[in-house]
Amino acid sequence: MINVAIMGHGVVGSGVAEILINHNERIAKRIDKQINVKHILDLRDFDVPYSDKFTKDFNDILNDDSVSVVAEVMGGINPAYDFVKACLEAGKSVVTSNKELVAAKGAELIKLANQKGVSFLFEASVGGGIPVLRPMANCLAANEINEIWGILNGTTNYILNKMIVDNMDFDTALKLAQDLGFAERNPAADVEGHDACRKICILAALGFGKHVYPDQVQTEGITNISLDDVEYADGFGAVIKLIGHAKKQENGTIIASVRPTLVSREHILSSVNGVFNCVVVDGDQTGEVAFYGKGAGKEATASAVVADIIDAIRHSGVKKYLNWQDGYEGYVDCFIDEIGKFYITLKGNDYEALKPEFIAAFGDCFESYVFNEYRKEIAILTKELSKSQVKAKLAAMTQLNEYKILHTML
Amino acid sequence: MINVAIMGHGVVGSGVAEILINHNERIAKRIDKQINVKHILDLRDFDVPYSDKFTKDFNDILNDDSVSVVAEVMGGINPAYDFVKACLEAGKSVVTSNKELVAAKGAELIKLANQKGVSFLFEASVGGGIPVLRPMANCLAANEINEIWGILNGTTNYILNKMIVDNMDFDTALKLAQDLGFAERNPAADVEGHDACRKICILAALGFGKHVYPDQVQTEGITNISLDDVEYADGFGAVIKLIGHAKKQENGTIIASVRPTLVSREHILSSVNGVFNCVVVDGDQTGEVAFYGKGAGKEATASAVVADIIDAIRHSGVKKYLNWQDGYEGYVDCFIDEIGKFYITLKGNDYEALKPEFIAAFGDCFESYVFNEYRKEIAILTKELSKSQVKAKLAAMTQLNEYKILHTML
Numbered sequence: 001m002i003n004v005a006i007m008g009h010g011v012v013g014s015g016v017a018e019i020l021i022n023h024n025e026r027i028a029k030r031i032d033k034q035i036n037v038k039h040i041l042d043l044r045d046f047d048v049p050y051s052d053k054f055t056k057d058f059n060d061i062l063n064d065d066s067v068s069v070v071a072e073v074m075g076g077i078n079p080a081y082d083f084v085k086a087c088l089e090a091g092k093s094v095v096t097s098n099k100e101l102v103a104a105k106g107a108e109l110i111k112l113a114n115q116k117g118v119s120f121l122f123e124a125s126v127g128g129g130i131p132v133l134r135p136m137a138n139c140l141a142a143n144e145i146n147e148i149w150g151i152l153n154g155t156t157n158y159i160l161n162k163m164i165v166d167n168m169d170f171d172t173a174l175k176l177a178q179d180l181g182f183a184e185r186n187p188a189a190d191v192e193g194h195d196a197c198r199k200i201c202i203l204a205a206l207g208f209g210k211h212v213y214p215d216q217v218q219t220e221g222i223t224n225i226s227l228d229d230v231e232y233a234d235g236f237g238a239v240i241k242l243i244g245h246a247k248k249q250e251n252g253t254i255i256a257s258v259r260p261t262l263v264s265r266e267h268i269l270s271s272v273n274g275v276f277n278c279v280v281v282d283g284d285q286t287g288e289v290a291f292y293g294k295g296a297g298k299e300a301t302a303s304a305v306v307a308d309i310i311d312a313i314r315h316s317g318v319k320k321y322l323n324w325q326d327g328y329e330g331y332v333d334c335f336i337d338e339i340g341k342f343y344i345t346l347k348g349n350d351y352e353a354l355k356p357e358f359i360a361a362f363g364d365c366f367e368s369y370v371f372n373e374y375r376k377e378i379a380i381l382t383k384e385l386s387k388s389q390v391k392a393k394l395a396a397m398t399q400l401n402e403y404k405i406l407h408t409m410l
Numbered sequence: 411m412i413n414v415a416i417m418g419h420g421v422v423g424s425g426v427a428e429i430l431i432n433h434n435e436r437i438a439k440r441i442d443k444q445i446n447v448k449h450i451l452d453l454r455d456f457d458v459p460y461s462d463k464f465t466k467d468f469n470d471i472l473n474d475d476s477v478s479v480v481a482e483v484m485g486g487i488n489p490a491y492d493f494v495k496a497c498l499e500a501g502k503s504v505v506t507s508n509k510e511l512v513a514a515k516g517a518e519l520i521k522l523a524n525q526k527g528v529s530f531l532f533e534a535s536v537g538g539g540i541p542v543l544r545p546m547a548n549c550l551a552a553n554e555i556n557e558i559w560g561i562l563n564g565t566t567n568y569i570l571n572k573m574i575v576d577n578m579d580f581d582t583a584l585k586l587a588q589d590l591g592f593a594e595r596n597p598a599a600d601v602e603g604h605d606a607c608r609k610i611c612i613l614a615a616l617g618f619g620k621h622v623y624p625d626q627v628q629t630e631g632i633t634n635i636s637l638d639d640v641e642y643a644d645g646f647g648a649v650i651k652l653i654g655h656a657k658k659q660e661n662g663t664i665i666a667s668v669r670p671t672l673v674s675r676e677h678i679l680s681s682v683n684g685v686f687n688c689v690v691v692d693g694d695q696t697g698e699v700a701f702y703g704k705g706a707g708k709e710a711t712a713s714a715v716v717a718d719i720i721d722a723i724r725h726s727g728v729k730k731y732l733n734w735q736d737g738y739e740g741y742v743d744c745f746i747d748e749i750g751k752f753y754i755t756l757k758g759n760d761y762e763a764l765k766p767e768f769i770a771a772f773g774d775c776f777e778s779y780v781f782n783e784y785r786k787e788i789a790i791l792t793k794e795l796s797k798s799q800v801k802a803k804l805a806a807m808t809q810l811n812e813y814k815i816l817h818t819m820l
Contacts, residue, residue: 019552019695030551123549129696131549139533139541141440142429142716268702271681285429285713286539289703292678293696303695306552315725 001034002313005061007083008074009042009054012097012124015302016071020309021050031310038067062086069119069312071305072096081105088112088120093316095308097124097301103198107211107326114323119315121308121322126152126199127277129300130293134311136206136281137322143283145207147247149409152199152258154275154295155183155190156222156242160260161273163230164239170225182275192221193242193258200244203279204256205324208248212256216332220259224404228372232379233343236368238262238410239270253333262343262381262408269409337386341367343406344380344390348399351376357400361393367410381410411444412723415471417493418484419452419464422507422534425712426481430719431460441720448477472496479529479722481715482506491515498522498530503726505718507534507711513608517621517736524733529725531718531732536562536609537687539710540703544721546616546691547732553693555617557657559819562609562668564685564705565593565600566632566652570670571683573640574649580635592685602631603652603668610654613689614666615734618658622666626742630669634814638782642789643753646778648672648820649680663743672753672791672818679819747796751777753816754790754800758809761786767810771803777820791820 004020006013020027020037028034039061040053058079061067070087072094074080080101087094088109096102102109102122113120123133127150136145151157155177162173174191177183189195197219204212222242233240243261248254263270268290272278277295282288294300348354355371358378362369370379382390387405394403414430416423430437430447438444449471450463468489471477480497482504484490490511497504498519506512512519512532523530533543537560546555561567565587572583584601587593599605607629614622632652643650653671658664673680678700682688687705692698704710758764765781768788772779780789792800797815804813 023552023554026554027552129693130699131545134549135541135545135701138721139544139714139717141720142433142437142713144433144436266683268681268686271678273676276678283539283713285709287704287707287710289540289701291545291699291701293699297697299695300697303552303693304549307549310551311548 001036002069003036003038003067004069004071004309005039005041005067006037006071006073007041007061008072009040009044009046010073010075011298012301012305013040013042013073015298016073016305017050019302019306027310031314033313035309035313038064058083062090067092069093069095069309071309072098073305074098075100077101077104084109085112088116088118091116091118093119093312095119095121095305095312097122097305099125099195099198099202103201103214106202106205107324110323119312121312122202123308124301124304126202127279127291127293128295128297129304130277130279130291130295132279132291133202133206133322135291140281140283140286140289143285145248145281145283147282148200148203148207148245148279149269150200150203150244150279151241151269151272151277152196152244152279152295153190153242154277155187156196157272157277158182158275159191160222160225160240160242163225163227167227169227170223191223193219196242196244196258200246200256200258203244204246204254206322207246207281208254209324210327210331211324212246212254212327212332216256216334218257218259218334222260225260228375228377229345232345232370233262235370236262236343236381236410237265238408239265240406241269241272243269243409249333253331255333255336255338260406262406262410264410267409337388338407339384339386341384341408341410342382342387342390343408344382345404346378346380346400347376347402349401350399354378354397354399357397361396381408411446412479413446413448413477414479414481414719415449415451415477416447416481416483417451417471418482419450419454419456420483420485421708422711422715423450423452423483425708426483426715427460429712429716437720441724443723445719445723448474468493472500477502479503479505479719481719482508483715484508485510487511487514494519495522498526498528501526501528503529503722505529505531505715505722507532507715509535509605509608509612513611513624516612516615517734520733529722531722532612533718534711534714536612537689537701537703538705538707539714540687540689540701540705542689542701543612543616543732545701550691550693550696550699553695555658555691555693557692558610558613558617558655558689559679560610560613560654560689561651561679561682561687562606562654562689562705563600563652564687565597566606567682567687568592568685569601570632570635570650570652573635573637577637579637580633601633603629606652606654606668610656610666610668613654614656614664616732617656617691618664619734620741621734621737622656622664622742623737626666626744628667628669628744632670635670638785638787639755642755642780643672645780646672646753646791646820647675648818649675650816651679651682653679653819659743663741665743665746665748670816672816672820674820677819747798748817749794749796751794751818751820752792752797752800753818754792755814756788756790756810757786757812759811760809764788764807764809767807771806791818
């Protein structure tokens, strides 16, 4: 019999409790051991069949030597960080769905877990129920990972999808997502890219071996994306997705970003609709490998937490494979002059005068462009250029007074 | 230092040797142990930098007690089966990319490995370099798996894709695939579905816990698919893919098939193009989760074999999670009257007389139909019906003398 504790009884925490309690026999059969939920920590009161397990005092968990695995599903940095640290120091394995915690403190907590010979696992922190961290670490062990892309936030993908498929504007789509429970009342963490940012930090850390902190990632949300952008992108054979991206450079540094990106309709990421997530990993041996599924939701996320609990029990004492070290100043290159095809929209005081200026500035450096006579706007898909070249061309246009640049995967 | 042996130096085997030898330091850093390729078994002679490692005698591997892990990458049942069995009996862990062997003898070899306390791993046998078996077993441990679908054969997917995108007929597309090295000179194993069949056997066995033998799977290839079918499917909002499918039924039996299937353009499997593979697993907690990547190729497959070697080394002595038991007579239900929307084409001696017969027989049981006046053919997408209902309707049509029925995921 293995005693576990659950810290937090919100959406994910109650899901974990329900799986462990309701499917106890199923799991016992698979791992030849019975799992007993001994404590559930939450300050609130709940009317559930297992209400005898609740405690409001963290010390009931920390000081119970019979508890060997703790699931942290409270979210946020405080007090989760202190609790997790204390559990690891006490020799308990910890599993968590808390992406904020892992993105901020991952390297430190992994190091502590290794020192103590216990597990610190966090599959549920990226992609909800999609198995991605463990396969990345484990099955791709023979690979050098070159690049990672992902649709990492279901809320923004749902909103963009509604804009693309149903021609709904951003505000209406956001309102609908809120009504359906896919978006929070305060949607900033999602629509401004912070949630996706934490996840690309975790993926980049695991893929490239060094911690990446959220403030090192160029993060841009989707609030600036209009229905016109969606339509221009369509004309260029692409859809707009919020893409988390990380890439290793030859000098050992990496680049990392979260931003709205034009994705070719030929690419698998363009087919990821609704609240689904997808992570694409490019290994030097396997080429592109993708992991797809529901990125959120009570059952999906809880099942990933439970899989980690099972793993911690099964492999107690085995060397951990979710592993990375601390980063260093300048490890994430924030000043790189990126090269690619860019999507640009241009507006000027005098639209007619802007046209010849645009032609003069861009010469033959575009793949395609649209003069939108109705909106008096130019939309461009450039050839491969550096961002500084793009900026220089824009700076040369005297009539320009408003523009937008998006990166592409084209 | 861990000594390993490689049996077979064909496409995959040479890839395994190259990764283990050329990337030796990279791997050693990850697992804190040096891997030494001690023997390579092949009857042929090779002019490679590591030619001193070759042997033509299996006993050199079997009787070398310093070899603890053996990679079997010869393919075929004989002599692979005897060699693998002997290695397991001698207490060596075995990893293999041999889907034919695992589909035919998996239950027996897993049992033997468990008795001997060693690993028998075969990630590369399904989906080449895509991590799918281990994530299924491991990350979805908290799930009851309900259903599995997959595009499991790159050759047929390449051919169908050429038909769909480039309007190329089957023979031309097959010839092109052969010229590009994606199809064998004798393409039967691919185009008739046998390769995909072995893979769905392995997936079903792992997902549902009991061995499924290839001859229990309803297997149908793609040789019968015409450009007209591709076009009709397009009109019905679908693409034709060769889909391996397995599903648990309420009475504990399962159904399993490999057949050309109409897949909705909304489903992620419709976006899997070229030689790529994709496996979709429906768990009761996670919902649909998908694994996508190159299903074949030297480096991709070899990297999966190497990942298994690493896993066997890391977790030596830990209870194995790739596990299933033998099946029983009637476990795979071959006589189920399946229910779904069916795609049907009809031809008759007298096309004009066939039309009213079709209307009379199908009444309002269709979602859509096409009268192809040029080819004097009717194409139908039915509403949800049982296959016996479809057959009864067809039997009632006196003018009918040729028809084709495909299953759908619509």
